[in-house]
Amino acid sequence: MIARLAFLLLLAGPALGFTADQRLPDPAQEARAVELSRELRCLVCQNQSIEDSNADLARDLRRIVRERITAGDSDPQILAFMTARYGDWVLLKPPFKLRTVLLWFAPGVLLTLAAFGVWRFYRRGGNRPSEPVAPLSQAERAQLDALLARDGEGR
């Protein structure tokens, strides 16, 4: 029984990685290929990386990544190759540039704004009504009466 299970497990091994059919012999290069494939979006299945996807196009792109690595391209060169054809969209981590400033900073800005709002709210004493306004003094009352009387004349 255990022997049979072990045998079945042995069979299941290769199915764990989609890239098993195209591994590079050099482990360091293979690690780079996997790392890069994790950063590249599968265009067919959208929210998967090409490393995780078994779509045809993803497999082709993984092969290209490995070809470029064996040809001696650097990581940025390979990512540039992909963005030249598929745009920034192919990168799972969006690049930092003028067009994406809002994307990168909006969460921080909103969080800061919210924290500031909360801080101010509690500094003012939460939801309690502000202190009662002191009644008018004698002089103020007289001034107000004068103003109101003048207003009445104008009508």
Next chain:
Amino acid sequence: MTDNAHPAPRRRLGYLLPIAVFLAVSGFLGVGLLLNPRIIPSALIDKPVPQFDLPPIEGRPPGLRTGDLKGQVQIVNVFASWCGPCRVEHPLLMDLQRRGIAPLHGLNYKDSPANARAFLAETGDPYAKVGADRDGRVGIEWGVYGVPETFVIDAEGRIVYKHVGPLMPYDVKEKLLPAIERAKAR
């Protein structure tokens, strides 16, 4: 007492700010929700056609290469016999070819020659030249990620328009033909 004299305008602003931020964020999210995630903006617009030289589908010459896509406005359609939506748009391609608006070429993507020939025999063959991209490498050069796709190439050999997915009569009339006219007017 003086600082409490005119509290209204400042406080109102304080109340409006969260609402303004909320509206701005929902505005962005709302627009994002309405975008079609399947349509990826092409990185190749206004770029020259990639370098390629494809053989024809066996038994259906001629093939297609970069040099063919210069000198006049032309259309390149990426198709495959295994692709259902390609059949849907095919009558429109036949119509485009009949009207002689611009030369129409095909990029036969990841297809077997026999299937491709059968497809064209069955549905009609609107293409002047067809390159057979059996392993899909040239398709990747063109940034193809889903078949069918249709490109408009200007006289200088630059990609000026790309349509992803099957062409519908509306797409031809409102997008493809105007893109061809603009390319011709340049």
